[in-house]
Amino acid sequence: MELLKSGMPRDEVVTATNTVPAVIDASFSIEQGEMFVVMGLSGSGKSTLVRCLNLMHPPTSGLVRVGGRDLASLSPTELRTLRAEKVSMVFQHFGLFPHRTIIENAAWGLEIRKVPKEERREKAIEALGLVGLSGWEDSYPGELSGGMQQRVGLARALATDADVLLMxxxxxALDPLIRGEMQEQLVSLQQDLQKTIVFITHDLNEAMFLGDRIAIMKAGQVVQIGTTEEILQEPADDYVRSFVQGVDRSRVLTAGAVMEEPVGTILHREGPSAALREMRLRQTGGVLVVDKRKRLVGAATDEDVARIIRSGERSLEKIIPLEDVAKVSPDTLLADCLIPSAESRVPIAVVDDDGRLLGVIPRVTLLSALGGNDANNETEQETGKNLASANASEETEGM
Ligand SMILES: Nc1ncnc2c1ncn2[C@@H]1O[C@H](COP(=O)(O)OP(=O)(O)OP(=O)(O)O)[C@@H](O)[C@H]1O
Ligand SMILES: [Mg+2]
Structure with missing residues (x-):
């Protein structure tokens, strides 16, 4: 600790003392109900860090507070209770007992707490239902696929009713397809149950799909903590940047994160001439139409409006009806915006549950978000550069 504090790099501390400082300087707090992901390369200290959170590894220095209580102040009995009832751990290799049935495995955390048998059964059945394993209660782990076994591990943690899950x-260990399903299931469980989850992974795609916030570890240190967008837009250093390059943005960025202010919409009662004026002003071929409470009512393209005006109509009744307008919710993944965007002549509308227009995604915004450009500055600079070089080549030609 002294050597580290004096600024000696980790490698040198290892050589000098034959001791690995596995986690150095990791300070953060996790909100109740948050999905907090810790990611980093193998050996970066993730498992050590998460084991510190329930004092399976007591830290050499520093402290861990759960619900305001310093865990170091707990007696051994209190600490056992905390692990059994408040902070539950889900392991990579499932940790199931092969000779026990699924329900016995799921109830294990309750058994060690000496919960009466009937209550144990009830809780385990409920937890198995939550992870989609109803009907498998009396089978044995060997009869289940890897994905199903992992669900049993999750059910075991859920059955304890712990507020905090360490995963x-x-x-x-799951194949990609099942892994994707498990990720989706965890997100929906989390939305229903509001657990606080600390999820460890070395896969940034998984981290970004799951995490409300992500802590990135390098050689024992937390080098960046932020939301998916923050990490994608402003990676803290080259290490983080190298991870970010491999990310499938379409599967981690959401409509809400890239949408733009809904400028250039028109009010339904304004009529076709106003729509045409707006399109000329914005130099676009289509507009979204809203009512005065900002609820989306439809869309109009230049052709629609020209036709309406030619036919002498004064209202926007015969525009693209609401059900045919490309619209998504703020948490829709960009992957699911691609087809609507390709098929639509107006920007995709991002609407809330009441149908109110929150923002728009013009196709160019979608494409630049997927391409990794920060739409607000890089794209402009890029465009500026391209224009400059186009001018330059024109000049050369002229000479
Ligand atoms: N029991 C141990 N004894 C000695 N060194 C250890 C022990 N456990 C971990 N380490 C060392 O601590 C460092 C961090 O290991 P840790 O297991 O926390 O990494 P990790 O990020 O979880 O890696 P992985 O992705 O491979 O699981 C590594 O350098 C490792 O060699
Ligand atoms: Mg590990």
């Missing part, structure tokens, strides 16, 4: 590479 160390919980999905890493």
């Amino acid at each position: 160390d590479e919980a999905f890493s």
Whole structure:
């Protein structure tokens, strides 16, 4: 600790003392109900960090507070209770007992707490239902696929009713398809149950799909903590940048994160001439139409409006009806915006549950978000550069 504090790099500390400082300087707090992901390369200290959170590894220095209580101040009995009832761990290799039935495995955390048998059964049945394993209660782990076994591991943690789940590479042993399903299931469970989850992974795609916030570790240190958007838009250093390059943005960025202010919409009662004026002003071929409470009512393209005006109509009744307008919710993944965007002649509308227009995604915004450009500055600079070089080549030609 002294050597580290004096600024000696980790490698040198290892050589000098024959001791690995596995986690150095990791300070953060996790909100109740948050899905907090810790990611980093193998050996970066993720497992050590997560094991510190329930004092399975007591930290050499520093402290861990859960619900305001310093865990170091707990007696051994209190600490056992905390692990059994408040902070539950889900392991990578499932940790199931092969000779026990699924329900016995799921109830294990309750058994060690000496919960009466009937209550144990009830809770385990409920938890197995939550992870989609109803009907498998009396089977044995060997009869289940890897994905199903992992669900049993998750059910075991859920059955304890713990507020905090620590999940160390919980999905890493699963094949990609099942892994994706488990990720989706965890997100929906989390929305229903509002657990606080610390999820460890070395896969940034998984981290970004799951995490409300992500802590990125390098050689024992937390080098960046932020939301998916923050990390994608402003990676803290080259290490983070190298991860970010491999990310499938379409599967981690949401409509809400890239949408733009809904400028250039028109009010339904304004009529076709106003729509045409707006399109000329914005030099676009289509507009979204809203009512005065900002609820989306439809869309109009230049052709629609020209036809309406030619036919002498004064209202926007015969525009693209609401059900045919490309619209998504703020948490729609960009992957699911691609087809609507390609098929639509107006920007995609991002609407809330009441149908109110929150923002728009013009196709160019979607494409630049997927291409990794920060739409607000890089694209402009790029365009500026391209224009400059186009001018330059024109000049050369002229000479
Ligand atoms: N029991 C141990 N004894 C000695 N060194 C250890 C022990 N456990 C971990 N380490 C060292 O601590 C460092 C961090 O290991 P840790 O297991 O926390 O990494 P990790 O990020 O979880 O890696 P992985 O992705 O491979 O699981 C590594 O350098 C490792 O060699
Ligand atoms: Mg690990």
